[in-house]
Amino acid sequence: MPNLLDTPLQFTPVYHTLVWGGRAMATWRKDLPGGPIGESWDLADHSRGMSVVASGPLAGKTLRELTAAHGRELVGETWDGGEFPLLVKLIDANDRLSVQVHPDDALAKSLGVGTRGKTECWFLLGDGGELFVGTQPGTTAASFEAARSAGQVAKTLISHATKDGDFFFIPARTVHALGKGCLLYEVQQTCDVTFRVDDWGRVGLDGKPRQLHVQESLATIDFAAPSAGAVVSSERPHPAGGTIRSLAECQYFRVEERRGQRLAGGGGGRCAIVTCLGGHGTLSTAGGSVPLAPMTTTLVPAAAGPWLAQANDQAMGGPLTDQLGLRLLVAQP
Numbered sequence: 001m002p003n004l005l006d007t008p009l010q011f012t013p014v015y016h017t018l019v020w021g022g023r024a025m026a027t028w029r030k031d032l033p034g035g036p037i038g039e040s041w042d043l044a045d046h047s048r049g050m051s052v053v054a055s056g057p058l059a060g061k062t063l064r065e066l067t068a069a070h071g072r073e074l075v076g077e078t079w080d081g082g083e084f085p086l087l088v089k090l091i092d093a094n095d096r097l098s099v100q101v102h103p104d105d106a107l108a109k110s111l112g113v114g115t116r117g118k119t120e121c122w123f124l125l126g127d128g129g130e131l132f133v134g135t136q137p138g139t140t141a142a143s144f145e146a147a148r149s150a151g152q153v154a155k156t157l158i159s160h161a162t163k164d165g166d167f168f169f170i171p172a173r174t175v176h177a178l179g180k181g182c183l184l185y186e187v188q189q190t191c192d193v194t195f196r197v198d199d200w201g202r203v204g205l206d207g208k209p210r211q212l213h214v215q216e217s218l219a220t221i222d223f224a225a226p227s228a229g230a231v232v233s234s235e236r237p238h239p240a241g242g243t244i245r246s247l248a249e250c251q252y253f254r255v256e257e258r259r260g261q262r263l264a265g266g267g268g269g270r271c272a273i274v275t276c277l278g279g280h281g282t283l284s285t286a287g288g289s290v291p292l293a294p295m296t297t298t299l300v301p302a303a304a305g306p307w308l309a310q311a312n313d314q315a316m317g318g319p320l321t322d323q324l325g326l327r328l329l330v331a332q333p
Contacts, residue, residue, distance in 0.1 A: 006287030014049035022094025028295035042297035045084035076270035076302030104172035120188035130179030132157040240264035267306040278327035
């Protein structure tokens with residue numbers, strides 16, 4: 001019997017209509033529904049947005065079914081027996097998101113809201129956006145709540161103007177908000193627990209104020225955490241082709257950016273999540289191949305071993321890029 005996990009897997013995106021969303025994804029997504037689309041869940045093992053294999057012998061299978069039946073073959077040696085550990089989203093912030101915070105693993109368990117917290121990271125796709133990460137030095141729970149109650153929460157937050165390629169690592173318990181004009185990919189723990197501390201006085205799509213979780217947020221935010229801006233990482237040659245920019249490595253995931261005409265990676269007993277940011281080409285393993293196009297995500301199962309990405313002779317096509325070759329965001333749990 002052939003090993004159905006020796007080939008790359010692509011999934012049907014799950015779109016979320018959100019009050020702060022926009023229409024930026026329409027450039028790449030011909031299946032985009034109407035309305036303000038804030039998120040596309042491109043790889044998710046979650047009840048609010050379950051990924052389903054789009055084509056091939058496993059078409060119609062959910063990521064949850066595959067993980068439950070083939071945990072280590074799919075995820076690799078880091079699989080802990082639960083759901084698929086990472087969730088990948090494309091986010092279009094046409095307006096500010098709420099000011100929010102996510103619990104860490106210990107808090108999620110103690111509060112009875114799940115078994116995982118949410119550490120995440122953002123890769124920006126374009127210039128001109130704004131985001132907020134962490135609190136100003138000296139901010140306390142009391143001063144933060146006083147500013148929030150007075151409608152001045154922004155004064156307590158650290159704001160950042162963003163550009164294409166900026167990368168931010170957001171540990172759990174870090175208060176944050178995406179600002180208007182951000183198009184980005186998010187890699188995160190599989191968790192959808194969000195404590196919304198402020199919503200800028202806005203109402204939801206139903207015309208009513210969205211629920212806030214002020215007390216939960218104040219108990220979760222780590223006001224003593226050091227502030228951090230965009231990750232500083234230089235591009236360098238990769239021995240398997242092209243260049244690499246190492247972006248994050250923590251207990252939950254490793255993330256890097258790869259560029260070039262011919263790029264290889266993966267293996268090592270772990271799956272690889274390969275998101276094409278620019279260019280067209282083919283992603284292959286020993287068992288098969290799938291096409292690469294901008295704003296598509298592919299899961300290379302651990303059992304499939306190493307992968308090879310080969311560019312077509314076309315311009316990259318990602319935001320603010322015109323070089324020949326591929327631009328990939330690669331994550332491993």
